[in-house]
Amino acid sequence: MNRIRIFNANIITMNEGCEVTEDAVLTTDGERISYVGSRQDEPQGIKYDREIDAKGNIIMPGFKNAHTHSGMTFLRSYADDLPLDRWLNESIFPREAKLRDGDIYWCTKLAIMEYLTSGITACFDMYLKPYEIAKAAEECGFRCVQVGSMNNFSQSLELQEEWYNEINGKNPLSSYMFGYHAEYTCSKELLEGLSELAHKYNAPVWGHNSETESEVKGCMDRHGMTPVEFADSLGLYDNGGGGYHCVYVSEKDIEIFRSRGLYAVTNPGSNVKLASGIAPVSKFLKAGVGVAIGTDGPASNNCLDMFREMFLTAGLAKLKERDASALDANEVLCMAAAGGARAMGLNDCDCLDAGKYADLIMIDLTRPEMQPICNLSKNIVYSGSKADVKMTMVAGKILYEDGRFNIGEDPEIIIHEVNKVNKEIGEPSKA
Amino acid sequence: MNRIRIFNANIITMNEGCEVTEDAVLTTDGERISYVGSRQDEPQGIKYDREIDAKGNIIMPGFKNAHTHSGMTFLRSYADDLPLDRWLNESIFPREAKLRDGDIYWCTKLAIMEYLTSGITACFDMYLKPYEIAKAAEECGFRCVQVGSMNNFSQSLELQEEWYNEINGKNPLSSYMFGYHAEYTCSKELLEGLSELAHKYNAPVWGHNSETESEVKGCMDRHGMTPVEFADSLGLYDNGGGGYHCVYVSEKDIEIFRSRGLYAVTNPGSNVKLASGIAPVSKFLKAGVGVAIGTDGPASNNCLDMFREMFLTAGLAKLKERDASALDANEVLCMAAAGGARAMGLNDCDCLDAGKYADLIMIDLTRPEMQPICNLSKNIVYSGSKADVKMTMVAGKILYEDGRFNIGEDPEIIIHEVNKVNKEIGEPSKA
Structure with a gap:
């Protein structure tokens, strides 16, 4: 089982709107979230496969x-x-x-x-x-x-x-x-x-x-x-x-x-x-x-x-x-x-809570469009872009991080194959 | 004087609309562009401070x-x-x-x-x-x-x-x-x-x-x-x-x-x-x-x-x-x-041509939203985002490249100072 611990995190759990919990910890156990909350109340004695310092970032549901x-x-x-x-x-x-x-x-x-x-x-x-x-x-x-x-x-x-x-x-x-x-x-x-x-x-x-x-x-x-x-x-x-x-x-x-x-x-x-x-x-x-x-x-x-x-x-x-x-x-x-x-009927993917699937993202707040830190929802909705996505995790597995993919296939092969489909199925439209 | 040579480039010069010149070379000499064109016609015998392989990217005016x-x-x-x-x-x-x-x-x-x-x-x-x-x-x-x-x-x-x-x-x-x-x-x-x-x-x-x-x-x-x-x-x-x-x-x-x-x-x-x-x-x-x-x-x-x-x-x-x-x-x-x-009266910054200012950008075409390569203008206008910008050059100087800034000041200091202004000038609005 893959266990990940994310600490130093600002977390929008979406349990109650878009409130931000500061300096929080989120842990995963396999596909699901095992804990979200304060550092003080975190369960002790668990060994993690990876620990991620989320300082300067925000964690929220994907x-x-x-x-x-x-x-x-x-x-x-x-x-x-x-x-x-x-x-x-x-x-x-x-x-x-x-x-x-x-x-x-x-x-x-x-x-x-x-x-x-x-x-x-x-x-x-x-x-x-x-x-x-x-x-x-x-x-x-x-x-x-x-x-x-x-x-x-x-x-x-x-x-x-x-x-x-x-x-x-x-x-x-x-x-x-x-x-x-x-x-x-x-x-x-x-x-x-x-x-x-x-x-x-x-x-x-x-x-x-x-x-x-x-x-x-x-x-x-x-x-x-x-x-x-x-x-x-x-x-x-x-x-x-x-x-x-x-x-x-x-x-x-x-x-x-x-x-x-x-x-x-x-x-x-x-x-x-x-x-x-x-x-x-x-x-x-x-x-x-x-x-x-x-x-x-x-x-x-x-x-x-x-x-x-x-x-x-x-x-x-x-x-x-x-x-x-x-x-x-x-x-x-x-x-x-x-x-x-x-x-979409994904009742276990709506918010970040123990027992829910670990489908979550990390957004980089140190980029210029995310500054100053004044209202995070507004920063994300009005100023956010793909450039701010630092990490994307689905079912406890990190599939994208710092621009690199971890999807069991070389991205270049995917791009090559899609270009082949595009070219073989028809001449590009001149429109 | 700073001399940069960009080769293997797909270039939209904007001299004539948005046509793309493939496998082109662009060189700079100080603040200005010294050559744009085919590899064959490129002036020889010039020493460059840096050579950039633009394969898989597009060069265009900023x-x-x-x-x-x-x-x-x-x-x-x-x-x-x-x-x-x-x-x-x-x-x-x-x-x-x-x-x-x-x-x-x-x-x-x-x-x-x-x-x-x-x-x-x-x-x-x-x-x-x-x-x-x-x-x-x-x-x-x-x-x-x-x-x-x-x-x-x-x-x-x-x-x-x-x-x-x-x-x-x-x-x-x-x-x-x-x-x-x-x-x-x-x-x-x-x-x-x-x-x-x-x-x-x-x-x-x-x-x-x-x-x-x-x-x-x-x-x-x-x-x-x-x-x-x-x-x-x-x-x-x-x-x-x-x-x-x-x-x-x-x-x-x-x-x-x-x-x-x-x-x-x-x-x-x-x-x-x-x-x-x-x-x-x-x-x-x-x-x-x-x-x-x-x-x-x-x-x-x-x-x-x-x-x-x-x-x-x-x-x-x-x-x-x-x-x-x-x-x-x-x-x-x-x-x-x-x-x-x-x-804006910037007549020397409108297109990429010898003698014009080297105000240009490199856009990464290997990102998923830029694929397949079918029509580059449409890819950039309809699918482009900040995440696709690989390099930004103003007056012959690279000010941003692969996520890093070269603007004579530590970005963290700028961010710190703006947050100070934000906090000192008034409480964040609750709206």
């Missing part, structure tokens, strides 16, 4: 990337600055159709490298070939909650049920949830089938929801209901779950989120870059709905950086409400870590 | 932070998440009034440290005590164009004229331009005096302009003109210059910018965080107006990061125009480097 398509790294910078329909139909779909066995495995590993540099310890991943994704994440030691992206063309109900049974319960790093791509890519019958499946397992259901105005309009035309109302009418939300994006939601939609205990995942970087709009995050919070933050995929964002998303979540809420006091940094920091964990 | 208040680092994270008027009147102004001799010197040095980590090689700085700012920048080896922030309460016409004469022409790292804080803090008589001064020296004039809706409304009420029309009516723009923010501008305002050859500096991070709005960057560009990018000060942004500002400049333009194809990455990258140089 960020949870609550919506992404990790395997799309091969399409980063491939087709930007195009209108959404041309981006999807001319550039993305034709390339995805060419993906071969093994491609997503490598592309997911590249995404995991980037997550670690941004202090992200788990992702909520919606993409193709779940076994490749699970293999990539487990080999890296990274935590990955997968979600189905069923639609009329791929990922049948049978496959979802197989993946649900095969992936859950095997490796604590891997789990699987039911999901559909979006209302506009699924027939009513398919969604009814998914609802049955969810009821059979008492399981939550997730999907892209109300990302664009035209999506909502299309659903109203087809079904006389918003995408949220429609999903709810089919019983998809009877066991919880939630939606990704949630930009164009009505008061009634928000009430459905509240009453069903659903989570809204906001993706501000993607929503601005694809000109989709600004999600009403303040309204969700005011209604008591849990909000988490995701980067969306690297083909649309294009980077997988929770610091950028946190700044955008706060900034865009202020812009939308025309009020600089809307949504403060503490709320955003909690969303990015504890909030994401709750949405 | 970013120019075209609007900032560097000395405000002591107020970072001090009073966020407050409405603009309370932020300014209850938190910022009372603290600034307490600043003592020497405080701005240290606070500026902390900002310069952060600029270097973000690949920024020059800033357009509007703050108090110009001699302290010039001293800090010159000691660090950093390029700083200062601009007056005259208003009814400080920075008289006499002082501006003194600073203009004392700072310009002494040290190539330092220059000074005439400027006023904003229309709403200056009497008409004061601005008329500034116009006379600008005419006397055939000099451009800068100021905050049309940052908020209420600013424009106030000016209309006072003078029956927009802030841009009003400044132009006083002759302030007869020798060029421009405005910071420029969020609420009319078609007529944009036409004044075009016909006078003015520059618009956009500050997207500050504009979202203070809920000000989104500047019509695409409209300025379409009209042929030069646009540059600034971070604004650390009390409002809160970080001084050109990567975040580039993403925001592109993303917010797309959001505003409701068109994902609005404003592409090449345009934004040019604005952030060459565009800023032109706005």
Whole structure:
């Protein structure tokens, strides 16, 4: 068993908001935290494999990337600055159709490298070939909650049920949830089938929801209901779950989120870059709905950086409400870590406490953007960047430290393989 | 004389947009570039003090932070998440009034440290005590164009004229331009005096302009003109210059910018965080107006990061125009480097060419967010972060490399001094 002791630490446990405990100690025993607290009360007589002096740094729960398509790294910078329909139909779909066995495995590993540099310890991943994704994440030691992206063309109900049974319960790093791509890519019958499946397992259901105005309009035309109302009418939300994006939601939609205990995942970087709009995050919070933050995929964002998303979540809420006091940094920091964990069903990864998984990060406070030390949540949310991440630990194992990766694979090989996928699947777009 | 040779480089010279020259060589001789081009045509027989293998990296002109208040680092994270008027009147102004001799010197040095980590090689700085700012920048080896922030309460016409004469022409790292804080803090008589001064020296004039809706409304009420029309009516723009923010501008305002050859500096991070709005960057560009990018000060942004500002400049333009194809990455990258140089009068810092100042940066392409290599401008603008900056050189001198500073002062001392200022000038705000 691997035992690590971190001392001299300023710790944000997130047990109670973003309060900082100074001069604290955190110890791990294997995958889990064995102690967090004052140096005085620390259990004595334990031998550690490593002791880390965290002076000048902060320790906090890792960020949870609550919506992404990790395997799309091969399409980063491939087709930007195009209108959404041309981006999807001319550039993305034709390339995805060419993906071969093994491609997503490598592309997911590249995404995991980037997550670690941004202090992200788990992702909520919606993409193709779940076994490749699970293999990539487990080999890296990274935590990955997968979600189905069923639609009329791929990922049948049978496959979802197989993946649900095969992936859950095997490796604590891997789990699987039911999901559909979006209302506009699924027939009513398919969604009814998914609802049955969810009821059979008492399981939550997730999907892209109300990302664009035209999506909502299309659903109203087809079904006389918003995408949220429609999903709810089919019983998809009877066991919880939630939606990704949630930009164009009505008061009634928000009430459905509240009453069903659903989570809204906001993706501000993607929503601005694809000109989709600004999600009403303040309204969700005011209604008591849990909000988490995701980067969306690297083909649309294009980077997988929770610091950028946190700044955008706060900034865009202020812009939308025309009020600089809307949504403060503490709320955003909690969303990015504890909030994401709750949405993703990672109840043992939400905060730093004895018995919880040791999914945590160390942020360097000696960098110029983190000074002066006046309010740490604000420093992290408004000024933080990947450059400040000193260490990322998942399940008690340090996967990234001082710019170096410890993920069981040479980073150069991963980069080489993803460039090969990028080149073999199509000429770079000239757009 | 210091001579450096960089080889094996992918170079974006910005002589012609953002085209990349592969396997190129760049050499410096003292403060300036002596050669950029192919390895074949490189002058032979020169002895270099240092040779740098840039394999796996890109060399490009440094970013120019075209609007900032560097000395405000002591107020970072001090009073966020407050409405603009309370932020300014209850938190910022009372603290600034307490600043003592020497405080701005240290606070500026902390900002310069952060600029270097973000690949920024020059800033357009509007703050108090110009001699302290010039001293800090010159000691660090950093390029700083200062601009007056005259208003009814400080920075008289006499002082501006003194600073203009004392700072310009002494040290190539330092220059000074005439400027006023904003229309709403200056009497008409004061601005008329500034116009006379600008005419006397055939000099451009800068100021905050049309940052908020209420600013424009106030000016209309006072003078029956927009802030841009009003400044132009006083002759302030007869020798060029421009405005910071420029969020609420009319078609007529944009036409004044075009016909006078003015520059618009956009500050997207500050504009979202203070809920000000989104500047019509695409409209300025379409009209042929030069646009540059600034971070604004650390009390409002809160970080001084050109990567975040580039993403925001592109993303917010797309959001505003409701068109994902609005404003592409090449345009934004040019604005952030060459565009800023032109706005700031740094004609020898706009691109990489023999005879120009060696103000350049090296960006690490081996980091996961920079992969795959498909389109470098898009990688930098949409995925870049401070973590990718490997080296920052100003006037031929490497000031930042692999996380270490070479600015003639121990970074720990700078950080210590700024924390002292922060603590001595007031209790941290509880907001």
